[in-house]
Amino acid sequence: METFADILLRAFALIAQGDPVLRGVVGLSLYVTLSATAIACAIGLPLGAVVGGTQFAGRGGVIIFLNALMGLPPVVVGLVVYLLLSASGPLGVLGLLYTPAAMIIAQTILITPIVAALTVQVTSDMHREYREQFRSMGVGRLARIGALMWDARLALVPVALAGFGRAVAEVGAVMIVGGNINHVTRVMTTSIALETSKGNLELALALGIVLLLIALLVNAAVMTLRSASVRAAYA
């Protein structure tokens, strides 16, 4: 059995060598998850801001529903997307099953509720502050939501990162809809599951550390951009 230090060294060696197989797997992981995060933000941020910044009947119910969806089990999402995209399913003609597009769809379904629910939280706090001002200035509904999203943009960055984190780490959904096909739909998490099932526990753990490092890099990059924009805003 290798020691933990050996495993760490192995993980760094894997990255340093720029192993083409590993690079492909990492690239696909990032491509799938960043796409899913972008789509989830395009839907979830405005949706969350609408719920957070307006009053309507059944608002409480919508919030509870969004919060509950944050706990969607990935394997259930995978199963539902599989049934939709299966050749026998309603969207089977699209031929998307076992492609990266299927994985993006599954991850988008998984994290859109997270992005939306957290956006509701951020924008409704802000709306409480702004309400009087909006009313006195006679700001319309659409402009209110726009103003809330713009003013909350820095607080919404961690919201997008929360969605990214959940998507990049999940294995249950992409395993079912992607099929873990070598060179086509194999990502970091399904590689880790595969190596574990081969009994290559050290390699699986090394890949896990690589995944962690990538998540760390993405978070660091985004937060650096965010603090740069904070400085720019106060400059």
Add this chain to the structure above:
Amino acid sequence: MWTKCAGLIFALALSVSVMPTGAKAEQFIVVQSTTSTQNSGLFDAILPVFEAATGIEVRVVAVGTGQALRNAQNGDGDVLLVHAKAAEQAFVDAGYGLPRRDVMYNDFVLIGPKDDPAGIRGTRSAAKALARIAAQKAPFASRGDDSGTHKAEMRMWGALDPTDASGTWYRETGSGMGATLNTGIAMGAYVLSDRATWLAFGNKADHDVLVEGDPPMFNQYGVIVVNPARHPHVKVAEAQRFADWLTQDGGQSAIAAFTVAGTQPFYPNATPR
């Protein structure tokens, strides 16, 4: 707001435009197969030979035989390479597949801790060994997932139904072969495994093959092309080419040439067409 929206839409458009979907120019087929063929490294060894010979890319989805049959029944695959003859025949009889052909065989092995608490080492009969494990209530880890290996295990128990003891000494993992081996080894349990997965398995710890060579432990793999009459989108010409290749000289010799740590895990035995 609008710059943000524009940014998001741009990101979306970008992600769609550079999408490396499966729709590559070259032709490909999807093979629904089992974890034993993938985990042992068989596909890594033989598929490049087929791809070089035909230019057809083979995409393998490796799941349990039960799930593979189910996926193929839904039309999510062009070919099956699995190991549960009775279930395969039922699949063909129900009209979901073209006639099934034998491809290769290996065998199941009963593995367990080296100190062998139930004392089954060297037993000739798998049924007797399992009866002894049951009598001793020694831990046994079962796939419990309707896979080919699970079906074979249930056959070997015969009249003795271990599922009555489920949750006590009989533990159903509901997982693939590798996950079940990891679990069984951590619990010091006996496990029925196919030989190929066991040979290539990297976490054997203090477990060993204790019972092997009993005729009921024979493990036959077969190939079935999904019936295009049921699923018109099946790439039947390419799928048929793959099935033919597997059962003719090219595939048969590639299977025979594949070894794990100096041992041959699969023996070609295709039925001539």
